[in-house]
Each structure stands twice: as structure tokens, then as C-alpha cells.
Ligand code: IPD
């Protein structure tokens with residue numbers, strides 16, 4: 414498949430970091446793990462992958478700024494471009510030997526996401542999208558699922574855990590959603606959740622409390638696969654506020670309404 418020079422740069426970087434993550438995934442037990450916060454482990458593998466991505470992307474596009482999970486913000490002289498990078502999204506899965514984790518890279522140009530790559534090295538699934546150019550998994554063009562009834566839909570979500578998020582609010586959202594859908598899934602990697610919606614594997618997804626590097630690439634994948642995304646208020650401040658509701662046009666609208674229903678005692 415012919416890819417643009419920009420996507421090639423992103424894919425090469427993701428593949429190289431992916432090889433490093435795969436090696437470490439095989440030896441997950443030997444990794445030295447340090448605690449960053451409750452339930453949010455950062456491993457050597459994570460840092461190694463981030464170093465590779467930083468080196469590769471800086472070499473290919475000197476002067477672009479970065480927002481990376483471990484390094485934080487790195488200024489660039491270019492003034493127009495910024496990489497948003499999560500070197501290992503799904504850290505808890507990784508540490509438990511569950512092969513649902515990914516590298517997520519997005520490029521922002523003048524504040525707009527123009528390209529995104531999500532790569533799951535354990536399954537060798539590479540998701541790519543460029544603004545206006547469609548979304549792909551490996552060589553296959555992606556399209557969001559066509560189901561229009563919540564009762565037929567499988568919906569992904571993120572579950573707040575120890576020390577993170579509003580547990581009470583989530584339980585209300587879950588109660589609202591599970592009463593109306595065919596099934597609820599929690600994969601444990603927000604970038605892959607969004608990629609799965611783009612691929613039509615899940616019909617929708619919602620989560621709050623995310624960071625820009627978790628979702629920037631995935632949001633573009635969904636849009637380029639014909640899907641819709643909004644924040645919890647129905648606006649487009651997903652990267653700023655960290656909340657996401659996604660699906661095809663009908664499911665997205667219905668899911669947004671459902672998650673936000675007021676509590677009704679049952
Ligand atoms: C996490 C994953 C998870 C989501 C969390 C994220 P990490 O990222 O995307 O699915 O529920 O909010 O922090 O810590 O594995 O990079």
C-alpha cells in the first residue's frame with residue numbers, strides 16, 4: 414500500500430518502538446517496574462519505546478514539538494507542528510501479559526490533528542489515518558460499524574481504578590449504558606478502543622479522564638473511518654478535556670444521550 418512520506422515516517426518509528434516493546438513483552442516478568450501513581454505503572458519498556466520514538470521522529474522532522482506521556486512537553490522551533498505520543502498505551506495489560514497495548518502517535522498541524530498511527534505490536538495490527546485520506550488497518554480500508562440500534566451494539570468504555578477518576582459517576586454511566594446495549598467491553602487501551610471503533614469491531618466507546626496522547630490518533634482514525642466523536646458536553650474539546658463519546662452518527666448521538674441520563678433509582 415502506498416503511504417505518504419509523513420505516514421511512512423510515523424509507521425517506521427512505530428515499528429521500531431514496537432520491536433522494542435515486543436522484546437520486553439516477552440520478558441515482562443524481568444522488567445523493573447517503578448510506581449508513578451496507583452495503578453499507573455511505568456516500566457523500562459515504556460521509557461525505551463519513548464526514547465526510540467523521540468529519536469526517530471526528531472531525526473525525520475527536526476524542529477517539531479512534542480507532547481509525550483513520559484517526557485511531557487518538548488518545545489520545537491517549527492512553531493506549527495506537534496507530535497502527541499503515547500509510547501505504551503495499555504500499560505496494565507502489558508505488565509500482566511495481556512496482548513492489548515499499543516503505540517499511539519498523532520501529528521498536530523496548527524492545532525489540528527492531521528495524521529495518526531496506532532500500532533499493536535503483539536498482534537501486528539497497524540492502524541493509520543491521514544486527514545482526508547481515510548483510515549486503514551494494515552492494508553484494509555476501515556469503516557465504522559453500520560448498526561444503528563443500541564440494543565444491537567457492543568460498546569467499549571474505560572473503568573476508573575484505584576486513585577483515578579470518579580467511581581460513582583462511572584457506575585451511573587455504566588448502569589445507563591448496560592441497560593440499553595448488547596454488551597459492554599473494557600479493553601484497557603484507549604487508543605486501541607478508538608481503533609476498534611474505527612474498524613467496526615465495537616459500535617461505540619465512552620471514557621472520561623483521558624489525556625491528549627491517549628486519544629489524538631484514535632480520534633482521527635474514527636473520523637476518517639466515517640465515525641463521529643464528541644466530548645461529554647457534545648462539543649469538540651476532547652483533547653483539552655479528556656472525555657470522549659464515539660460511534661457512527663446514530664450510535665454516537667444515542668450513546669451520548671444514554672451516558673448522561675440522570676440517575677433513576679431502580
Ligand atoms: C491508559 C489506558 C486505559 C485508560 C486510561 C489510560 P496507559 O493509558 O489507555 O485504557 O482507561 O485512562 O491512562 O496508562 O496505559 O498509557
Ligand code: CA
Nearest residue numbers: 499502503627
Ligand atoms: Ca495511555
Ligand code: CA
Nearest residue numbers: 482499501502
Ligand atoms: Ca502510556
